[in-house]
Amino acid sequence: MSNILIVGCGLIGSSILRAVNNKKIFKNIFILEKSKKNISIIKKLKIKCKIVNNIKNISTNIDLVILCTPMSQYSKIISKINKLANHKTIVTDVGSTKELISKNMKRKLKKNISWIPSHPITGSEVSGPQHGDKNLFKKKWCVLIKEKSFNKSHLSKLQSFWKKLGSKVIFMNSKQHDIIFSITSHLPHLIAYNLVKTATDFEKQKKYNLIKFSAGGLRDFSRIAASNEIMWRDIFFNNKKNMISAINLFINNLNSFKKDINLSKNKEIINKLIKTKKVRKKIVLLKQDTSKPDFGR
Amino acid sequence: MSNILIVGCGLIGSSILRAVNNKKIFKNIFILEKSKKNISIIKKLKIKCKIVNNIKNISTNIDLVILCTPMSQYSKIISKINKLANHKTIVTDVGSTKELISKNMKRKLKKNISWIPSHPITGSEVSGPQHGDKNLFKKKWCVLIKEKSFNKSHLSKLQSFWKKLGSKVIFMNSKQHDIIFSITSHLPHLIAYNLVKTATDFEKQKKYNLIKFSAGGLRDFSRIAASNEIMWRDIFFNNKKNMISAINLFINNLNSFKKDINLSKNKEIINKLIKTKKVRKKIVLLKQDTSKPDFGR
Structure with a gap:
């Protein structure tokens, strides 16, 4: 995988940004973030990445899209992801519930796009990119949802992504x-x-x-x-x-x-x-x- | 006040022991403790004090008796305190509830003994003298119960005792x-x-x-x-x-x-x-x- 898009760059999104930058996992890092305050904090990190406020401004293929916004915002972004992604793209998230969200995503995402939900068991009571940490996922559980229909090679790529961030990966079904x-x-x-x-x-x-x-x-x-x-x-x-x-x-x-x-x-x-x-x-x-x-x- | 008796030397009792020793508040420190395990831990602290397993073995006047056992054990010890204490003695405790306990103590303690309940708002999830700390009371609230019938000079002595341990003293009634x-x-x-x-x-x-x-x-x-x-x-x-x-x-x-x-x-x-x-x-x-x-x- 060479290109990642992080959607929403708060505590979790910015921790992923810091970690993938630190481990040099991707050639290109794209960030979709609308909050001016967050953008200014992220810029101060001096990490090589492209911050956009609209997916339309990304012209490259994306290998991994990772949704880090509150779950209620996923539905707003699906149609845009449908335009950007192709059969090589893995779409995942970091949300804390899986069954209902996954059902909605599967219904709304184009059929050829891989949707594989993730849930890193980490975080804090604080929010915002200023609190991000490249070691946030280290030695922490990351649950990956596994279903029969999922592309096995994508599942294994996503597993390896979280392992590179230091997570202990475990598989479950959403229920x-x-x-x-x-x-x-x-x-x-x-x-x-x-x-x-x-x-x-x-x-x-x-x-x-x-x-x-x-x-x-x-x-x-x-x-x-x-x-x-x-x-x-x-x-x-x-x-x-x-x-x-x-x-x-x-x-x-x-x-x-x-x-x-x-x-x-x-x-x-x-x-x-x-x-x-x-x-x-x-x-x-x-x-x-x-x-x-x-x-x- | 020159003599103190600490009844029960667990987390709180041993923290008082460490603190009064550190601040040199008393000439003589007496400890009533029955657990062999606790006694051996206390001895290792090398603090100058007399550990007894029966109040009968104390022949000196005690100025301050401080109950640091679980509250359900107070009633066992009252008759012995009645024999030891006199009109100069202040009896206090560190228990977390006040109304019922105070009623029982007032009924059972000899009339000329000052009963003034204390409640230092500190502690941890662990028990035992091995976890004690001379700074446990520092900058923490200590509630003193104040009633009209209480001896004012004793109340002020007890207040000054807790202040020496670093507590911020506040007065309330037990209800x-x-x-x-x-x-x-x-x-x-x-x-x-x-x-x-x-x-x-x-x-x-x-x-x-x-x-x-x-x-x-x-x-x-x-x-x-x-x-x-x-x-x-x-x-x-x-x-x-x-x-x-x-x-x-x-x-x-x-x-x-x-x-x-x-x-x-x-x-x-x-x-x-x-x-x-x-x-x-x-x-x-x-x-x-x-x-x-x-x-x-």
Whole structure:
């Protein structure tokens, strides 16, 4: 592959830009970006690339198109990609939900274009190209969606692309992907938003100044709840069915905790609290976090 | 004040030990600790102090007794403190709930002993004296419970003690304290436990290997849910009434989010997500966290 087009150059897009530049993976890097603020930040990186504000301005063949905009913007761009791409082009993305998006993309993209969704499991609560990092994908999972109809050689090219960026690639189907991440990522984010909302509602209602005492727990949730709202609205809406079952399971468990607390059920509550500690050990063992204690920052 | 007795020398107790030793606040430091493992760790610190396993073995007057055990153990120790303490003694603690505990302590402690509860807002998910730190209280809030009946000179002595450890002291009544921390600390911990429980239930139910993808959000909750189970059971049970209302408020808000997602209520959800971002800014402004982005560890 010699030419890449990065569509949308925020935190993830600009991290891909930095990484492909660092590893010299492509001859030509094209960037589609409309925000003047983002363009000026990208230019300061002094990376050899062509920034365009319209796909029409690209006259070369593109081997890899990678969509890094919020998912709600994909549909706007498909017709333009249809004009640019050919049977050699792989179109992928970095979005956090797969089933619905993939269905739409397959319907709207020209039949001869390879659509293979990706999902690098990385990021932060901040947005924008100023926070990009060439090592953002290093040692992180990247999920590739695999379907029988997909071009095997393209799938293997895309896999090798992510490996060059340092990712550990894993294959799933879109249904499986959306179920797994509804629990490990989408529900935790909704819960963080909901907890912060509950605290502010409470602050208003009781007229207490709560937030200044947030070091005791609320602080950590507020960080997660500071993530980009457009991105998260898109995720919640695109993974609606799984979100609803995850919320229901969560509320059932919370009601059971409430009952244990109300009736001072000692054994039941201790059992539950001990079991969650074991999960923590597993997470550290699987290198999803370090065991270093956190005393706040 | 010349003599201090630290009852229970885990994370908090051993941090107080390190801090009072460092600042040379007392002539004599006594420690009541029964765990052999903890005693051997404390001895390795080479701090001049007397470790006893029974209060009977202390023959000196104690000016400050500070309870650092789980709250469920306070009642076991009161009769012994009654024998040791006199009208000059201040008895305080570091527990996370105040109303119920304070009522019990006032009933059981001899009338001439000053009971003034403290709550330093600090700590970590780890336990044990090996994790103690002389700077644990530095620049952190310490809530002191203030009631009309309290001895003013003792209150001011206790305030000065925490200030010497670097804490910012703030006064509240116990009711106010328990309401505020039910939202900023107790509910967030319960929610973290509940989220991790939901993920493991889900993993069992669907037979998916979820935990290895926990970097997308679950990771951060699992850290909070790794905290000491005895301590948290005591907190949940001792702050029952406020916990139940906090849980109810949380579930109401979550049901409203569920409805927004189910009906794709764009404006409603964006509004909610933007508002929580503002809270984050306030938390950083109030120096409860730094604004440094977190990309995982």
